[in-house]
Amino acid sequence: MTLERVLITGGNGNLGRLLAARFIAAGTQVISFDLPDTAAPEGALACVTGDIRDTDLLRDLLDRHKPQAIVHLASRLSGSSEADPQAAWAINATASIDLMHMAQAHGIGPFVFASTIASYDTGFARHLPEDAAQWPANVYGATKVAVERMGVWLKKSAGFDFRCLRFPMVLSPFAPPGAVTAYPGHAINAAAKGEAFAFPVSADTGMSTLYLEDVTRSLFEMTLADANRLTRPAYNLHSFHFTAQQWADKIKQEWPDAQLSFAPDAKLDPLIREWPDVVEDASARADWGWSPSYDFEASAAAMMGLMKG
Ligand SMILES: NC(=O)c1ccc[n+]([C@@H]2O[C@H](COP(=O)([O-])OP(=O)(O)OC[C@H]3O[C@@H](n4cnc5c(N)ncnc54)[C@H](O)[C@@H]3O)[C@@H](O)[C@H]2O)c1
Known part of the structure; x- marks a missing residue:
C-alpha cells in the first residue's frame, strides 16, 4: 500500500516524532497534531496545534489536509491518567472515539491506535496469552479498552479500518x-x-518490553499492512x-x-x-510479518x- 498523507495525533511526542521521520523517509507527507508549546517533527508538511478534545478544530483539520490514514497517539499516559481520571477519560476515551467517528465520516482509513498492556488486569505475571480478557486495573487501561471496543464496533458495523497495537514497556x-x-x-x-x-x-x-525503534516500526508497518492479511483488529507485541x-x-x-x-x-x-514477562504475539508475526529487531x-x-x- 502506498500512502500519500498521514495524520499523526500526538505527532510531536516521544513516539510521534520518530514515526513521522519514518513516514517522511518513505515519501509520505505528515500532518502532525499536538498540544501548543510542543515542537513539530522535522520535515512535517504541517503541524496543527490545539487540544484533541476540540472537535471543530479536528474536523477542520481533516477537511483542509485530507489525510488518507490516521495514527492516533495523542493521549495522557499512565501516571498522568491516574492523577486526573476525568481528564484522562475525556482526552483518551471520548476524544479518541469522536475522532474515529470523524475519520469514518471522512472516509479515512487505516486508523491505527496505540493501546497498552495496561488494558489487561494483573494475573498474567509470567505469560499473557493472546486472547486474555481485558479487565484493566487502572483508568489509563480503561480508557484504552473503551477505544478498542468502539473501534471494533465501527469496524464490524461500518467497515471502519480500525487497527490497534498493544505495547508493553x-x-x-x-x-x-x-x-x-x-x-x-x-x-x-x-x-x-x-x-x-x-x-x-x-x-x-x-x-x-519493546525498544523504541521497534515500536515506531511496528506502527509504520501496521499502517501500511495489507488489510486482507489482518485476521484481528488488535495485536499484542513483545x-x-x-x-x-x-x-x-x-x-x-x-x-x-x-x-x-x-x-x-x-x-x-x-x-x-x-x-x-512474556506477551504472546504469534498473530502479529503470522499475519503481517512482525519481528522485533x-x-x-x-x-x-x-x-x-x-x-x-
Ligand atoms: N511509551 C510507552 O511506554 C507506551 C506504552 C504503551 C502505549 N503507549 C501509547 O503510545 C502513544 C504515544 O506515547 P508516547 O510515549 O509518545 O508519549 P508522549 O507523551 O510523548 O506522546 C503523547 C502526545 O500526546 C499529546 N497530548 C496529550 N494530551 C493531549 C491533548 N489533550 N490534545 C492533544 N495532544 C495531546 C502530548 O503532547 C504528547 O506529544 C500514547 O497513546 C500512549 O498511550 C505508550
Missing part, C-alpha cells in the same frame, strides 16, 4: 515523565548527567524481558561511577512485577550509543 532514552514504565529511561538520563538515581522498583522487577538490576549493570558498564540504588515504590513495584543487548547498545552521542 517501551524502552526509550526520551521516556516521557507521565509514564509509569519510563524509569529505565530516567535512570540512563540521570547517569549521563552524573546525577544519582533510585529505581522505583526492586532489583529483580521487570516486564515485557520482544524481551529485563530486570532493573540488569539495566543498572548495563548503565554501570558505561558510567562506572553512576550512583544507582533501588527504592521500590509501594504501588509501582507490584504493578510492574504483575505485568507479564532489538533484543535486550541490542536495545542497551542502541540506548548507550544515543546517550553518548
